[in-house]
Amino acid sequence: xxxxxxxxxxxxxxxxxxxxxxxxxxxxxxxxxxxxxxxxxxxxxxxxxxxxxxxxxxxxxxxxxxxxxxxxxxxxxxxxxxxxxxxxxxxxxxxxxxxxxxxxxxxxxxxxx
Amino acid sequence: xxxxxxxxxxxxxxxxxxxxxxxxxxxxxxxxxxxxxxxxxxxxxxxxxxxxxxxxxxxxxxxxxxxxxxxxxxxxxxxxxxxxxxxxxxxxxxxxxxxxxxxxxxxxxxxxxx
Numbered sequence: 001x002x003x004x005x006x007x008x009x010x011x012x013x014x015x016x017x018x019x020x021x022x023x024x025x026x027x028x029x030x031x032x033x034x035x036x037x038x039x040x041x042x043x044x045x046x047x048x049x050x051x052x053x054x055x056x057x058x059x060x061x062x063x064x065x066x067x068x069x070x071x072x073x074x075x076x077x078x079x080x081x082x083x084x085x086x087x088x089x090x091x092x093x094x095x096x097x098x099x100x101x102x103x104x105x106x107x108x109x110x111x112x113x
Numbered sequence: 114x115x116x117x118x119x120x121x122x123x124x125x126x127x128x129x130x131x132x133x134x135x136x137x138x139x140x141x142x143x144x145x146x147x148x149x150x151x152x153x154x155x156x157x158x159x160x161x162x163x164x165x166x167x168x169x170x171x172x173x174x175x176x177x178x179x180x181x182x183x184x185x186x187x188x189x190x191x192x193x194x195x196x197x198x199x200x201x202x203x204x205x206x207x208x209x210x211x212x213x214x215x216x217x218x219x220x221x222x223x224x225x226x227x
Contacts, residue, residue, distance in 0.1 A: 004156075033214065040122075042202055042217030043157070050212055058214065090156050097213045099147035099206040104156025 002026050006091050006105035013081040013112045021076040021108050023091030029103075031094040032074040034058075034066065036087040037107075043090060049074055050097070081112045125224045132190040134221045136203035139184060145206040147215070148177060148188045152199045160188070160201075190223075198225045 007022045025032065030051045035043035045058030049068040063085060065077040074093075078085060091105045126132050138146070144165040149157035163170045163177045163186065170177050176189040190197055200220045206213050 031212075035217075040219070042204075042219045043215075044217070045214055048212070048214055056212070059216075092156070099145060099204055099213075099215050100159050100162045102157075102159065102215065104158070106154070106156055 004091055004093050004103050004105035006089075006108050008108060009106070010109045011111070013078075013110065015081060015083065015112060017081050018077070018079050019081070019110075021078075021089055021091075021110070023074045023076065023105060024072050025074075025091075025093040025103070026072065027093060027095070027103065028071060029093035029095050030071065031097045032068065033092045033094070033102075034064070034074070034076045035090045035092065036060065036085075037090060038087050046076065046089075078110075083112050086110060086112045122219070123222045123224065125226065126193050128193060128195060128225055128227050130193050132188075132193045132197070132223055132225075134188045134190075134201050134223065136186050136188075136218055137184060138186070138203075138205055138218075140205060140207065141184065143205045143207060145213075146177070146179065146186055147204045147206065148175075149202045149204060149217075150197075150199045151202065151220070157202060193223075193225050195225045195227055198223055 004025045033048045034046040037043045044060045047066040049055045089108045092102045094101045147162040148160040151157045161172045161177050174191045179186045200222045202220045203218045204215045
């Protein structure tokens with residue numbers, strides 16, 4: 001049982017480049033989330049999804065896009081990378097949307113130079 | 114907007130001591146709180162939770178206290194061990210467009226010396 005898998009683990013992007021952060025879960029969870037964590041800070045919600053075909057903005061969605069074509073996958077897209085997007089990105093999933101049931105991935109460390 | 118925050122950014126204790134990590138919240142409508150532990154290079158892991166109809170909840174070596182009057186919760190770790198060294202976050206389960214999402218505080222780093 002892999003849980004929540006994120007790829008890549010590390011990435012360096014140049015300003016203006018684009019990339020997709022991959023997230024997949026094998027627990028058949030309906031709820032999935034993307035958070036970013038800046039140094040010395042808590043996690044901030046970027047986007048979330050309550051089921052395939054349904055996505056919604058979180059606290060800091062600007063500069064990002066998501067899609068949820070399947071229950072398992074929830075990719076996060078950066079179209080025009082900016083230095084302000086340098087952060088660690090965490091994907092999480094949940095069966096019922098309750099905080100005790102969140103399973104987090106191990107994160108993707110992104111640097112934009 | 115309303116947010117969840119922490120009082121102490123770093124807490125250093127000796128092995129065997131009891132640790133207390135504090136958290137203040139400002140959303141009086143919050144009814145569910147969670148403590149997470151984040152080890153270096155890993156995602157947060159659930160420790161314990163508490164609902165607003167409770168004042169105290171105990172787990173294995175951990176206790177969460179909730180004071181709704183002053184909007185404060187704390188995490189107590191008994192007999193702290195080096196393996197407890199990590200960053201601890203409180204989180205609030207808040208309604209967002211009808212669905213619940215987590216709002217995290219800034220975190221407290223716990224350093225346990227042998």
